[in-house]
Amino acid sequence: MSEHAQDSSRQQNRIGPMLPHSPDEEHRASTPLELFFFWNVNLSIGLSIIVAALTLGSVGAYKARVTVGKPFRSGMEMAIIGTVSALAGYVVGLIFKVPTVP
Secondary structure (H helix, E strand, O other): OOHHHHHHHHHHHHHOOOOOOOOOHHHHHOHHHHHHHOOOHHHHHHHHHHHHHHHHHHHHHHHHHHOOOOHHHHHHHHHHHHHHHHHHHHHHHHHOOOOOOO
């Protein structure tokens, strides 16, 4: 086996298996937004934050399982960072008085 192939093999093992593109990934990304079609805005905001945090936590836990790390810790880290980032964006919108409804 060539040196390049060995390096590539080691990198593949360290990173984990490459996942195939799922045809319905775009649908999964829109799930927190779909809540706004069924409930009022205030309830939908809270529910979408919860759904997004759970999704981010799942992705973080999966990342730790595929690479190296503790799944619970990685999941919580990703969920907290993502949720705080989203809330910071919301607060910036409030500061600049961005209209919530066009």
